[in-house]
Amino acid sequence: MAVSTESPRQRHKVAVIGSGNWGTTVAKLVAENTKAHPDLFEEDVQISPVINTYHENVKYLPKIALPPNVVANPSLLDAVKDSSILIFNLPHEFIGNVCRQIKGHILPSARGISCIKGVTVTEDKVELICEYIGETLGIYCGALSGANIANEIANELWCETTIAYNTPPCDRRSENGTNGDAAHRDARGQVSKIDLVPVPQEYPPVDHTALHKLFDRPYFTVSMVSDVVGVSLAGALKNIVALACGFIEGHGWNMTAKTAVMRRGMLETIHFCQEFFPETIQEMTFWESAGWSDMIVSCTSARNWRYSKMAAERGVSLYEIERTELNGQKLQGISTTKEVMSFLKARGVADKYPLFKAVEGIVDGTFEVKNIPVLFRQ
Amino acid sequence: MAVSTESPRQRHKVAVIGSGNWGTTVAKLVAENTKAHPDLFEEDVQISPVINTYHENVKYLPKIALPPNVVANPSLLDAVKDSSILIFNLPHEFIGNVCRQIKGHILPSARGISCIKGVTVTEDKVELICEYIGETLGIYCGALSGANIANEIANELWCETTIAYNTPPCDRRSENGTNGDAAHRDARGQVSKIDLVPVPQEYPPVDHTALHKLFDRPYFTVSMVSDVVGVSLAGALKNIVALACGFIEGHGWNMTAKTAVMRRGMLETIHFCQEFFPETIQEMTFWESAGWSDMIVSCTSARNWRYSKMAAERGVSLYEIERTELNGQKLQGISTTKEVMSFLKARGVADKYPLFKAVEGIVDGTFEVKNIPVLFRQ
Known part of the structure; x- marks a missing residue:
């Protein structure tokens, strides 16, 4: 035997x-x-x-x-x-x-x-x-x-x-x-x-x-x-997209606009993975539950989305929401956005990620929510 | 000149x-x-x-x-x-x-x-x-x-x-x-x-x-x-998926289950396009607004979704809903499902589209909504 x-x-x-x-x-x-x-x-x-x-x-x-x-x-x-x-x-x-x-x-x-x-x-x-x-x-x-x-x-x-x-x-x-x-x-x-x-x-x-x-x-x-890279990064970068979706809805746009933002957010996520992990990334990963499904749920009911929507509705900053609604607790989406943008800026490629960049701008007060559609111009 | x-x-x-x-x-x-x-x-x-x-x-x-x-x-x-x-x-x-x-x-x-x-x-x-x-x-x-x-x-x-x-x-x-x-x-x-x-x-x-x-x-x-094929078929087959999502939510499942169904519905849509239009289909089409975005909106707020949700909530057939709620008007999703399934059956490939097939079964009363998760078993 x-x-x-x-x-x-x-x-x-x-x-x-x-x-x-x-x-x-x-x-x-x-x-x-x-x-x-x-x-x-x-x-x-x-x-x-x-x-x-x-x-x-x-x-x-x-x-x-x-x-x-x-x-x-x-x-x-x-x-x-x-x-x-x-x-x-x-x-x-x-x-x-x-x-x-x-x-x-x-x-x-x-x-x-x-x-x-x-x-x-x-x-x-x-x-x-x-x-x-x-x-x-x-x-x-x-x-x-x-x-x-x-x-x-x-x-x-x-x-x-x-x-x-x-x-x-x-x-x-x-x-x-x-x-x-x-x-x-x-x-x-x-x-x-x-x-x-x-x-x-x-x-x-x-x-x-x-x-x-x-x-x-x-x-x-x-x-x-x-593909551990695709699964892990999709689970992180969606937090940036969830903030963007909250801003969009809080500003008064509807589901149709939100789906546009989710779509672009997913494309920037895939681009990020392909740019920095070209050897191992598999595009099919983003069709998995860890990809599109988690993106949709996070942009529809999760914490980052809820509070960024509130911020845009009230016309206040996310930092103000952290103070008044979260008793000083931090929103994970903000730190993810900051960290990812610092990584992209250090490589001189921030402009290839217009939605991520805009979310940082909105958080910092240097970009207005109403200008998000301009990012989509061909 | x-x-x-x-x-x-x-x-x-x-x-x-x-x-x-x-x-x-x-x-x-x-x-x-x-x-x-x-x-x-x-x-x-x-x-x-x-x-x-x-x-x-x-x-x-x-x-x-x-x-x-x-x-x-x-x-x-x-x-x-x-x-x-x-x-x-x-x-x-x-x-x-x-x-x-x-x-x-x-x-x-x-x-x-x-x-x-x-x-x-x-x-x-x-x-x-x-x-x-x-x-x-x-x-x-x-x-x-x-x-x-x-x-x-x-x-x-x-x-x-x-x-x-x-x-x-x-x-x-x-x-x-x-x-x-x-x-x-x-x-x-x-x-x-x-x-x-x-x-x-x-x-x-x-x-x-x-x-x-x-x-x-x-x-x-x-x-x-x-890619006119991808755009046209995504716009049609999503009606089948919207019925499935309505059934899922009407049965008492939440957003997380719905995203699973949307995901599988999109995969079956792409498979359909690739199987019957292999020369011209481009997978990137499904990342466009006509793909994922339209799918999400149709499975969240459109007519097919709303009435199939109502049917599952009440435990009645979609035909009953057409009679009692739509004054006899027809739901487009039903005819799309029937037509697509007759095309697939004529080619002997219906089993490769388990979600589409299940939707027809639910419409006809031969498949129970509660068994949808079984379709996802590996």
């Missing part, structure tokens, strides 16, 4: 890091699937409440019954130490601390999925959250993103999502049961700096099939893609 | 056929442009009220002030006889009669733009409205389609649109001022059966530049494309 036909002796243990609204919801659906696939996964799913550690706000926890195999583990290090699949689902701003805390305390062959939308953009570079996690921990980490509203999914209202996971070559099991050995490439298509430890043969492979089984539910339809 | 530098001695005379809500709105904006470009167009725009002839419903006329150069001409034949650009903007069901009536009474070198969305699909073939007009009259006819609501545009609320016009080779003026002579190809990429009469040299060329000048306004942004 060849090695390839041996059943794996180990099953994957799954940990969810972060127990907010969205983290708890993901723990629930993942736990339903670990129970359904005992050949691949250990039934119990650890969930570590970074709430306690970082004072994440408890009031956001959904009022839903969790399956008994969701096991709250107050010790983050204990939750992750034997887990071979780590799901990151905590607020953006806690990622750095959490990664530093668990570094060296996880399985070297663990694999990650980041459910945290977005990227970190500075004048110097664009860094995907999943890339940051992977590089900090020395593992491979993919990304989950889509038109998803945690409370709806917690209540099993159907929607779909996209998981981007570019299975590392060392994890692609060849026919004779050994791991491949081609170099792993990072999101930019470059040979990765990480010396990846393969998922051991005694575990089932972590690939599109396994991840689909881990996340897909009758009420949560998962599409698997390989 | 070479011929090419001579200024054209004739200007285009424009006629709008159909004076309903949308026809009148288009006449208004076109008339603003003929006045702005006296080098290309005669100032007066004829509008022929097929209302009188075919009892089009007068109550739909918008309450807007028309520019004085919109000239109502009660005689259809008189309105079209000297017009070199004909804009068709009347209800689908009147097209056949109007074309038969004006055939032989128009300039043989006239060019058309159809603002009528849709296609005629039978078991045997798919025929674009603009193709039908062109072939019946022996002229070339393009198509205008987009996320457009007539009353909003009449009130100069900004939106954008798409014009598809594949300038016939005989109209492409070469550098020495003569017309080209390559064979004109129809929407399927085949050599056209029409023996096109070129736009005479004494007229300005009718091309993307001229049509952009004729239709583009500060409140109505025009994009020019060549």
